[in-house]
Amino acid sequence: MHIPDGYLSPSTCAVLYGTAIPFWYVAFARVKRLLNTRLVPLLAVVSAFCFVIMMFNVPLPGGTTGHAVGVGAATVVLGPWASMLAVSIALLIQAVFFGDGGITTLGANCFNMAIVGSLAAHFVYRVMAGRSAITSSRRVLAAGLAGYAAINVAALFTATELGIQPLFFKDASGAPLYAPYALHIAIPAMMLGHLTFAGLAELFVSGGVVAYLQRTNPVLLGQKPSARVDEARPVATSVWGTTRPLWIRLALLMLLTPLGILAAGTAWGEWGAKEFSDPQMRQQIAAASGNIAPPSQQPQGLARLSSLWSAPFPQYAPPFVHRPAFGYVMSAVFGSGLILGFFLLMAWMTDRRGGGAPRASP
Amino acid sequence: MTVPIFELRDVTYRYHEVTALDGLNLTIMPGERVSLLGANGSGKSTLLSILDGLCFPEKGSIAFQGEPLTDDRLGGEVEFDFRRKVALVFQNPDVLLFNPTVFDEVAFGPLQMQWPKERILLRVNEMLDQMEIAHLKDRSPHHLSTGEKKRVALASVLILDPDVLLLDEPTAALDPKSESQMIDFLVSCSGGRKTVVTATHDIDLVEDIADTCHVFQRGRIVATGAPSVILNDHALLLSTNLIHAHRHAHAPGDLHSHPHRHGHRH
Amino acid sequence: MKPNAKNSRGVVERTLASIVDALEHAFYAEELTKTNGLLQRIDPRVKIVALLPLVVIAALARKLWVIVALFVVAVAVATLSNVPLRTLAKRVWLGVLTFSGVISLPALFLTPGRTLYTLPLLGWIVTAQGLRAALYLIMRAETAATFSVLLVLCTPWSNLLKALRVLRVPIVLVVVLGMTYRYIFLLLRSAHDMFRSRKSRMVGRLDGREQRRAATASVGVLMSKTLQLSGDVYLAMRSRGFQGEVHVLDEFRTGWFDWIMSAVFVTVAALALWFGR
Numbered sequence: 071m072h073i074p075d076g077y078l079s080p081s082t083c084a085v086l087y088g089t090a091i092p093f094w095y096v097a098f099a100r101v102k103r104l105l106n107t108r109l110v111p112l113l114a115v116v117s118a119f120c121f122v123i124m125m126f127n128v129p130l131p132g133g134t135t136g137h138a139v140g141v142g143a144a145t146v147v148l149g150p151w152a153s154m155l156a157v158s159i160a161l162l163i164q165a166v167f168f169g170d171g172g173i174t175t176l177g178a179n180c181f182n183m184a185i186v187g188s189l190a191a192h193f194v195y196r197v198m199a200g201r202s203a204i205t206s207s208r209r210v211l212a213a214g215l216a217g218y219a220a221i222n223v224a225a226l227f228t229a230t231e232l233g234i235q236p237l238f239f240k241d242a243s244g245a246p247l248y249a250p251y252a253l254h255i256a257i258p259a260m261m262l263g264h265l266t267f268a269g270l271a272e273l274f275v276s277g278g279v280v281a282y283l284q285r286t287n288p289v290l291l292g293q294k295p296s297a298r299v300d301e302a303r304p305v306a307t308s309v310w311g312t313t314r315p316l317w318i319r320l321a322l323l324m325l326l327t328p329l330g331i332l333a334a335g336t337a338w339g340e341w342g343a344k345e346f347s348d349p350q351m352r353q354q355i356a357a358a359s360g361n362i363a364p365p366s367q368q369p370q371g372l373a374r375l376s377s378l379w380s381a382p383f384p385q386y387a388p389p390f391v392h393r394p395a396f397g398y399v400m401s402a403v404f405g406s407g408l409i410l411g412f413f414l415l416m417a418w419m420t421d422r423r424g425g426g427a428p429r430a431s432p
Numbered sequence: 433m434t435v436p437i438f439e440l441r442d443v444t445y446r447y448h449e450v451t452a453l454d455g456l457n458l459t460i461m462p463g464e465r466v467s468l469l470g471a472n473g474s475g476k477s478t479l480l481s482i483l484d485g486l487c488f489p490e491k492g493s494i495a496f497q498g499e500p501l502t503d504d505r506l507g508g509e510v511e512f513d514f515r516r517k518v519a520l521v522f523q524n525p526d527v528l529l530f531n532p533t534v535f536d537e538v539a540f541g542p543l544q545m546q547w548p549k550e551r552i553l554l555r556v557n558e559m560l561d562q563m564e565i566a567h568l569k570d571r572s573p574h575h576l577s578t579g580e581k582k583r584v585a586l587a588s589v590l591i592l593d594p595d596v597l598l599l600d601e602p603t604a605a606l607d608p609k610s611e612s613q614m615i616d617f618l619v620s621c622s623g624g625r626k627t628v629v630t631a632t633h634d635i636d637l638v639e640d641i642a643d644t645c646h647v648f649q650r651g652r653i654v655a656t657g658a659p660s661v662i663l664n665d666h667a668l669l670l671s672t673n674l675i676h677a678h679r680h681a682h683a684p685g686d687l688h689s690h691p692h693r694h695g696h697r698h
Numbered sequence: 699m700k701p702n703a704k705n706s707r708g709v710v711e712r713t714l715a716s717i718v719d720a721l722e723h724a725f726y727a728e729e730l731t732k733t734n735g736l737l738q739r740i741d742p743r744v745k746i747v748a749l750l751p752l753v754v755i756a757a758l759a760r761k762l763w764v765i766v767a768l769f770v771v772a773v774a775v776a777t778l779s780n781v782p783l784r785t786l787a788k789r790v791w792l793g794v795l796t797f798s799g800v801i802s803l804p805a806l807f808l809t810p811g812r813t814l815y816t817l818p819l820l821g822w823i824v825t826a827q828g829l830r831a832a833l834y835l836i837m838r839a840e841t842a843a844t845f846s847v848l849l850v851l852c853t854p855w856s857n858l859l860k861a862l863r864v865l866r867v868p869i870v871l872v873v874v875l876g877m878t879y880r881y882i883f884l885l886l887r888s889a890h891d892m893f894r895s896r897k898s899r900m901v902g903r904l905d906g907r908e909q910r911r912a913a914t915a916s917v918g919v920l921m922s923k924t925l926q927l928s929g930d931v932y933l934a935m936r937s938r939g940f941q942g943e944v945h946v947l948d949e950f951r952t953g954w955f956d957w958i959m960s961a962v963f964v965t966v967a968a969l970a971l972w973f974g975r
Contacts, residue, residue, distance in 0.1 A: 074798065075757035075846075076838025083758070107942040110870070111530070111931040114877035119924040121878070122885045123917060125720065127712045129909040135712065143921065159871075159878055166858075167727075167850055167879075168720070169790065169843055173750070174757045236809075236831075241760055243811070245830035248838075250805035278914025279921055287922055486933045507941070515939035522937075526884055527930040532856035532876035539947050544939035552947060570854055572728070574883040588938070 071139075071221075071228050071260075071268065072164070072179055075172030077249045079239040082231060087177030093185045094158065097151040105152075116152065117159035120144055124160065128271040136267040141187040141224075142217020142276030147283070150192035157184035178231055182224040191220035191276070205284045210277045217276030218269045222261070225268070229253075229260035435498040437462045437596060437627050438483060443492035445478055452478040453489070454651035460627060462595070467638045467659070468631040470648030471673040476631035477523065479648075480598045483629065484520040485511075516545060519589035523600040525581035529573040529588075534565060537573070538588045545592065555591055563587040579610025586617070596627045603634060615640060635663060635674050647672055710900070710912065714893045717886050723789070724883065730851045735779030737852035741956045742861035748963035749849045750865075755967060756841035759974030762830065765837045768970055772844040779852050790843050798839040802832035855879055860948040873944040881927070888923060892916055 078086075102109050123140035130136050140160075144153035158180040165171040171179050198212035233253030236246035251259070438460040445453040452475045460466055468476045481487050482494060485501055494501045496514065506514065522528040531537040538559055542552040560566040563583050573581060582602065589597070602618065603611045618628065618641040630641060638645055638659045645662045647655040649672045655662060662668070669675040680689065731738060737745060756768045776786055811827030850858065859872050859879075896912060 074794070074839050075753065075842035076798075076835060080758040107936070107940065108928070108932050110874055110877065110940075110944065111935060112928045114874045115881050115924050115928040115931065117874070117878040118881040118885050119920060121882050122717075122889055122920065125713065125716050125886075126889075126913060126917065127716070128913050129906050131906060143917070147921065147925075159874065163875070163878060163882070166846065167855065168723070169793075169847055172757060172839075172842060173846055174754050174842070241830070241834075243827060243830060245811070245827035245834065246805070246809065247760055247831075247834055250802065250809055250828075250831040250835065255808070274910055274914055275917055278910075279918050282915060282918025283921065286918070481933070484937055486937055511941060512939060515937065520937050522930075522934060524930070527927070527934050530877055530880065530931050530934060532859070532880050533854075535949075536856065536876070536947070540940075541938050543945040543947055544941070544943070549947065553949065570856075572856075572883070573880060574887070575725075575728075592939075 071183060071225055071264070072161070072171030073175040073182075073228060073232070075174050077172070077232060077235070078175050078178055079235060079248050080174075081238075082235065082248075083174045083177060086175075086181050086231070090158075090177045090181045090185060093154060093181075097154045100151045101155060113152065113155055113159070116144060116148060116156040117163070120156050120160035121163055123275065124164065126275075128274055130267060130270050130274075136271030138217070138268075138271040138275035139183055139187065139221065139224075140275065141183060141220050142191045142213060142272050143279040145188045145191040145220070146195055146213045146216060146276060146280055150188040153188040153191070154184050157188065178228075182227045182231075186227055187220040187224045190223040191216040194219040204288050210281045210284070213280040214273040214277030217272035221269045221272040222264050225260050225264035226257070229257040232256045232260075434462060436460060436495075437464075437497055439495040439498075440482075441493050443482065443489040443494060445482065445487065445489050447478070451651050453482070455492070456651070456653060458646065458653065460629065462627055463625065464627055465641060465643045466627075466629045467642035467645045468629065468648060469633070469635060469638060469645055469662070469672075469674060470631075471633055474648040474672070475651040476648055477600055480520060480600050480629070480631055483596075483598055484518055485514060486520075512545060516541075516592050517594055518596040518598065519592065519594035520598040521582075521585050521589055521600065521602065523604060525578065525585055526573070528585045529581060531573075533570050533572055534560070534576075534584050535569045537584055538591055541588060541592045559587045559591045563590075577607075577610075578605050579607055579613075582606065582610065582614065594626070596629070599628070599630045601632055601634075602630060603632070603637060633674060635669065639663065647674075710893050710897050710909070713913075714890065714897065717890045717893070721883070721886060721890075727851050728854065730781065731854045733780045735781070735852065736775065736959075737779040737848060739955060740959050741950055741952045742853050742857045743864040743950060744952060744956045744960045745849060745853060746858070746861050746864060748960050748967075749845050751967045752963070752970070753842045753845045753849075755970045755974060756845065757838050759838075759970060761974045762833060762837065764970050764974035765834070765841055768966075769837060769841040769844065771966060772841060772848065776844070776848055779848065781848065781851055786844065786847070790847050791840060794839045794843050795836065798836045799832075802835045805831045805835070857948070857950075860946050861950070863946070869946060870944050872946055876946075877931075881931075884927075885920060885924065889916065889920060892919065 101113070105112055120140040123138060123143070126138065127135040128138055139157065141153060141157050144156050148156070161171060161179050161184060162176060165173055165176050165179070195212050195216035198215055199209045202208040202212075230253065232249040233251065233256035235249040236252050239247045241247050249256070436459045438458065440456055440458040443453055443456040443458075444451070454475075456475075456479070458479075468479060470476050478487070482489060485496075485506055488494075488501075488503050496518070499505070501514075529537055531540055535556060538556045539552055542555060547555075557566070560569055563586060565580065565583050565587060568576065568580060568584070573584070576584065599618075602614050606614060615637065618630065628641070630637075632638070642659055645655075645657060645659050646653045647662060647668065654672065655665070655668055666675065680687070740748070752768060752771075756765055759765055759768075773783070773786075776783065806824045806828040807822045809825055809828035809831050811825040813823050814826045814829060815824045816822070817824070853861075856876055856879075859875050862872055862875075863869065893916065896916075
């Protein structure tokens with residue numbers, strides 16, 4: 071899931087760095103307040119741990135192996151804010167020193183895996199574990215699912231970022247400049263791999279760590295829930311409060327995407343097989359292609375491949391989606407709606423958990 | 433009358449249901465070379481941590497240079513002063529060497545004390561030469577041998593010129609050459625300028641590096657005296673698990689056993 | 699020390715292999731920084747300011763020939779800095795080609811546009827736009843990766859971190875990164891020892907479920923060690939006077955050579971930026 075250099079456009083990279091930075095800032099402030107002088111050694115050592123975990127081959131059913139990111143384990147044991155920082159640091163070292171993941175795309179990778187991943191894991195774990203006993207198997211399950219959710223939500227964001235590249239960024243001849251696969255290819259392709267393999271690896275690692283700690287050192291798990299309960303009330307207001315500017319930014323982003331439809335006219339390349347036979351569409355295609363008439367019949371390859379891609383995922387590509395305008399709008403709304411919906415869920419969850427009047431932060 | 437540099441009264445410390453120190457009384461005078469002798473787990477390391485103000489006794493009191501040493505009193509300038517004067521060399525070098533390079537490690541203390549940059553650069557390079565580790569300056573700690581790590585550890589504490597040196601098993605896991613260098617160094621710390629407290633289970637070391645010995649067992653001091661006296665008390669050493677009595681032969685075919693040590697005699 | 703290729707099956711072997719590889723990679727990198735090539739002689743702060751923009755431009759430029767030209771520049775700089783091209787090929791180029799090559803392969807057929815070539819048996823059509831898209835992706839990845847690897851192979855990691863401050867990276871992050879780097883190797887070593895002892899106790903192959911248990915138990919042990927370590931290191935830091943303020947000390951000094959090289963690199967970057975927009 072590490073996006074290498076060259077797969078995302080300058081604006082995408084910039085936007086994602088810009089989105090990550092406020093989270094880093096908030097996470098650092100929160101962690102510093104909690105840990106104070108212990109911040110440096112704890113963060114360093116946990117980041118080292120995440121880095122090493124990323125190297126583990128986790129055996130999966132079916133004889134394959136996968137890699138876990140460790141975000142599930144880190145979030146359950148340390149909370150989402152410390153996890154955000156630790157995973158980001160591990161990703162930075164991976165990218166710079168080991169060439170795994172790009173430097174321009176570091177903001178994106180951190181946002182997807184560390185930030186979104188930690189938040190997703192945190193909320194799934196809180197909801198699923200509830201107030202069950204520290205050593206109950208429900209917590210193991212909750213941790214596993216938290217890891218699984220984290221990876222898959224991260225993958226979804228990654229796929230969306232990659233999928234919108236060919237929509238916006240093409241050179242003069244129409245070739246995609248960065249990632250070449252549109253949303254309706256990118257999303258299924260990424261999600262399939264992560265819902266099955268990568269997600270499972272994370273599930274086993276997160277669940278496994280909690281199970282192990284329950285047996286050997288439950289104190290480590292015990293500290294967090296009570297601390298979290300105390301924190302829950304201040305967190306309810308502070309998370310909401312500090313993320314309000316982010317809400318506004320995201321809302322703006324969502325509003326801007328449909329503008330792309332107006333700017334680009336018809337989405338070049340986003341044609342279904344049927345388009346080639348429809349005379350009206352043919353004229354549109356010709357106009358958008360520098361007045362080169364499209365082939366009289368749909369390209370055979372396109373015909374064959376388009377059925378290949380739509381068949382397994384009918385819910386993703388019902389026939390009418392192949393109309394360019396509609397497909398475009400669907401993708402844009404889908405992507406943005408996801409982001410917004412996620413944050414709505416996050417806020418709702420925090421309010422539900424926190425309840426009561428806001429308390430002064432510790 | 434000189435103020436003792438450390439004064440411990442009735443110190444008790446428990447950790448995870450284990451009583452590490454049990455009603456301990458100890459007085460250390462400035463310039464003394466003290467050895468804490470005891471088998472592993474007898475409480476020596478815990479005592480060193482307490483002397484270094486890293487953990488604090490549940491019961492009892494500890495005073496440094498006549499002033500009580502407590503969690504509340506440490507902080508700010510008082511702590512900076514204390515940390516400069518008292519240095520602890522941990523047993524596990526991987527914990528002690530937490531900086532990315534040897535240079536950074538030796539410079540860490542002065543940086544915390546906020547010396548001016550030029551002075552730090554000068555002193556660090558001097559120290560590296562003195563401990564013969566200048567060639568390791570940019571090396572990362574995980575690439576060093578145990579002997580080299582211990583020398584770096586010493587360099588990084590000695591640069592602040594502490595008054596008290598606390599050492600936890602300084603010769604453990606060292607090769608013979610490094611061990612002898614370490615012992616040379618410890619021997620040279622006589623002359624009353626520094627107070628040296630060494631915790632060890634290696635009794636062969638004690639004769640050369642200490643003037644006073646305290647023998648530990650299960651969190652208490654069971655004997656105190658000059659090394660020559662303590663080391664000849666075989667019954668004591670056997671009961672505190674500091675020597676062994678396995679079978680051996682002085683001549684072929686003459687298997688027997690009695691308390692003994694493996695060491696050099698001259 | 700590398701496990702026998704024939705026996706490279708099972709999670710233990712493969713994780714062990716990747717750990718060993720990481721350790722060797724790091725050691726090799728530290729060796730290279732000591733030679734006297736072009737990049738090694740430049741002040742780390744200048745290097746960052748010089749090379750990072752090239753990474754960024756290579757990843758983002760809109761003209762293919764500019765990216766290829768930057769690649770040539772990267773190879774030239776590598777040669778002048780005593781980095782063997784074979785090493786680059788093995789460590790960077792091959793991996794990137796495999797990864798991005800495989801990823802971009804379907805794009806040859808899926809990107810609509812002008813037909814370039816039709817595959818004989820399958821009838822799939824390679825389009826000019828598809829080819830361009832694939833080339834963009836591969837060349838970008840190769841060039842960006844080459845520049846970043848050069849930056850890292852020719853600078854000791856701790857100096858690279860300290861030099862980051864020229865980019866206004868907060869000191870606390872620099873200190874944490876330095877400590878993370880140092881402890882990665884400790885944890886890698888622990889993991890390596892754990893796996894090696896597990897491997898030596900293995901008779902025959904474990905089934906999937908047992909392997910999974912082994913893997914997750916190792917992760918659990920590592921996490922325990924990690925948290926224990928953080929407590930111990932904190933005490934060690936406190937013992938040396940740490941009260942929360944972080945500092946870094948470097949011995950960087952820039953000379954005329956650094957300024958000339960920075961001018962050269964900045965010019966290259968400016969040209970690439972201009973032509974690649």
